[in-house]
Amino acid sequence: xxxxxxxxxxxxxxxxxxxxxxxxxxxxxxxxxxxxxxxxxxxxxxxxxxxxxxxxxxxxxxxxxxxxxxxxxxxxxxxxxxxxxxxxxxxxxxxxxxxxxxxxxxxxxxxxxxxxxxxxxxxxxxxxxxxxxxxxxxxxxxxxxxxxxxxxxxxxxxxxxxxxxxxxxxxxxxxxxxxxxxxxxxxxxxxxxxxxxxxxxxxxxxxxxxxxxxxxxxxxxxxxxxxxxxxxxxxxxxxxxxxxxxxxxxxxxxxxxxxxxxxxxxxxxxxxxxxxxxxx
Amino acid sequence: xxxxxxxxxxxxxxxxxxxxxxxxxxxxxxxxxxxxxxxxxxxxxxxxxxxxxxxxxxxxxxxxxxxxxxxxxxxxxxxxxxxxxxxxxxxxxxxxxxxxxxxxxxxxxxxxxxxxxxxxxxxxxxxxxxxxxxxxxxxxxxxxxxxxxxxxxxxxxxxxxxxxxxxxxxxxxxxxxxxxxxxxxxxxxxxxxxxxxxxxxxxxxxxxxxxxxxxxxxxxxxxxxxxxxxxxxxxxxxxxxxxxxxxxxxxxxxxxxxx
Numbered sequence: 001x002x003x004x005x006x007x008x009x010x011x012x013x014x015x016x017x018x019x020x021x022x023x024x025x026x027x028x029x030x031x032x033x034x035x036x037x038x039x040x041x042x043x044x045x046x047x048x049x050x051x052x053x054x055x056x057x058x059x060x061x062x063x064x065x066x067x068x069x070x071x072x073x074x075x076x077x078x079x080x081x082x083x084x085x086x087x088x089x090x091x092x093x094x095x096x097x098x099x100x101x102x103x104x105x106x107x108x109x110x111x112x113x114x115x116x117x118x119x120x121x122x123x124x125x126x127x128x129x130x131x132x133x134x135x136x137x138x139x140x141x142x143x144x145x146x147x148x149x150x151x152x153x154x155x156x157x158x159x160x161x162x163x164x165x166x167x168x169x170x171x172x173x174x175x176x177x178x179x180x181x182x183x184x185x186x187x188x189x190x191x192x193x194x195x196x197x198x199x200x201x202x203x204x205x206x207x208x209x210x211x212x213x214x215x216x217x218x219x220x221x222x223x224x225x226x227x228x229x230x231x232x233x234x235x236x237x238x239x240x241x242x243x244x245x246x247x248x249x250x251x252x253x254x255x256x257x258x259x260x261x262x263x264x265x266x267x268x269x270x271x272x273x274x275x276x277x278x279x280x
Numbered sequence: 281x282x283x284x285x286x287x288x289x290x291x292x293x294x295x296x297x298x299x300x301x302x303x304x305x306x307x308x309x310x311x312x313x314x315x316x317x318x319x320x321x322x323x324x325x326x327x328x329x330x331x332x333x334x335x336x337x338x339x340x341x342x343x344x345x346x347x348x349x350x351x352x353x354x355x356x357x358x359x360x361x362x363x364x365x366x367x368x369x370x371x372x373x374x375x376x377x378x379x380x381x382x383x384x385x386x387x388x389x390x391x392x393x394x395x396x397x398x399x400x401x402x403x404x405x406x407x408x409x410x411x412x413x414x415x416x417x418x419x420x421x422x423x424x425x426x427x428x429x430x431x432x433x434x435x436x437x438x439x440x441x442x443x444x445x446x447x448x449x450x451x452x453x454x455x456x457x458x459x460x461x462x463x464x465x466x467x468x469x470x471x472x473x474x475x476x477x478x479x480x481x482x483x484x485x486x487x488x489x490x491x492x493x494x495x496x497x498x499x500x501x502x503x504x505x506x507x508x509x510x511x512x513x514x515x516x517x518x519x520x521x522x523x524x525x526x527x528x529x530x531x532x533x534x535x536x537x538x539x
Contacts, residue, residue, distance in 0.1 A: 095533075
């Protein structure tokens with residue numbers, strides 16, 4: 001892991017909001033380095049700033065201190081190289097499923113035929129091939145979220161951010177979609193960063209589980225999950241990792257106070273030549 | 281099958297009151313309960329309708345009214361949507377203009393007639409201006425509200441997908457406002473028909489159903505007045521149905537409502 005160059009580097013990020021003239025620190029000195037193709041899960045209680053961190057990474061929020069770099073470039077707003085899937089599917093109700101997915105390619109430089117091919121391919125990938133012409137109100141919650149994931153994936157982003165994408169689904173659909181997401185990730189090799197409050201989900205999907213704690217939001221611990229995929233939730237090793245994450249969440253594990261990372265350790269990246277090719 | 285039955289039942293129920301009123305009308309007439317000079321019999325209304333249809337220019341009157349209505353409606357609706365779009369898309373323009381517009385809409389439509397007649401005379405132009413104004417107001421209010429209420433969630437999706445202003449408008453603001461715009465157009469269609477009748481009453485030059493009613497009143501021919509009133513009602517009803525059909529077609533992406 002350490003030998004790979006930092007794909008996404010979050011360095012000493014602090015984000016404060018003013019709520020009723022009081023200052024709330026949503027994130028404090030958060031630093032995290034993500035390797036290319038890695039699956040990071042971020043778990044924590046509500047209010048720990050995990051969604052804020054995700055929105056900063058996706059470029060949908062700003063006003064933070066510290067720095068977030070993607071392929072060496074400072075993140076200064078949304079980019080087609082960074083996709084996002086929200087907790088609610090956020091489909092456009094006036095567009096059919098296929099046209100919703102095609103929105104992900106709206107500003108991509110692909111030909112019409114290529115667009116059609118990509119949309120069809122992703123409909124297939126998320127198992128919605130039979131629902132291309134359906135309007136969103138005809139879909140179940142799980143199907144709608146699949147369409148949301150397809151829209152996030154269709155443009156082949158470099159990094160896909162997922163903000164509690166299965167949070168609103170029932171347990172069975174959720175387990176099913178987790179399995180599907182894991183195989184999509186294995187197949188497509190896209191870096192994924194998923195925020196969740198579900199420890200089971202975090203351990204099932206993550207190469208590393210980032211445990212965050214609230215007030216102020218900070219990284220408590222990063223738990224490495226060295227288990228073969230697809231993972232067996234009922235195995236004892238899975239249980240061990242889950243217990244480790246839970247311990248950390250409950251604050252029983254010893255954690256040092258948040259401190260800024262010294263700047264010397266900040267990964268100095270030469271700007272990779274392919275970053276230019278990836279833009280646009 | 282169940283659906284056709286319920287539809288038939290619905291129509292039957294809807295027809296009950298009008299039929300009862302017709303019966304009451306006829307009975308009170310036959311029994312001499314009301315003076316036939318004030319409320320003519322159904323038969324004489326039918327005969328008058330036939331006379332106006334065959335002997336006079338009833339069809340021409342109707343078409344003139346409809347043309348006036350349609351012209352004013354189109355002008356009002358197109359200008360209204362364009363005006364509201366500018367106000368909704370530019371927060372500054374909206375804040376500058378909307379308070380004034382909200383005051384302006386409180387002025388009774390009929391109060392405009394003296395002004396319009398001075399500015400535009402009593403001819404066709406004045407009538408169309410009046411009808412267009414009647415349509416313009418509900419179209420502006422509804423379009424503006426609809427666009428202002430574009431879902432923040434979807435605007436954020438647009439932000440993540442790097443939509444430009446044109447894409448934001450065509451993909452999010454406009455479609456999310458279509459239910460409200462449809463409501464505005466629906467109201468505009470009804471108001472413009474009412475205004476057509478009003479224009480023909482108050483700016484009484486030229487052919488039209490309003491003119492027919494006025495002629496009936498002047499000749500004390502109540503049957504003729506009733507023919508006019510019935511036609512006005514039927515046209516209003518048809519326009520309303522037409523708007524409903526159009527609306528459900530435009531908004532077919534919405535989940536069906538249980539009503």
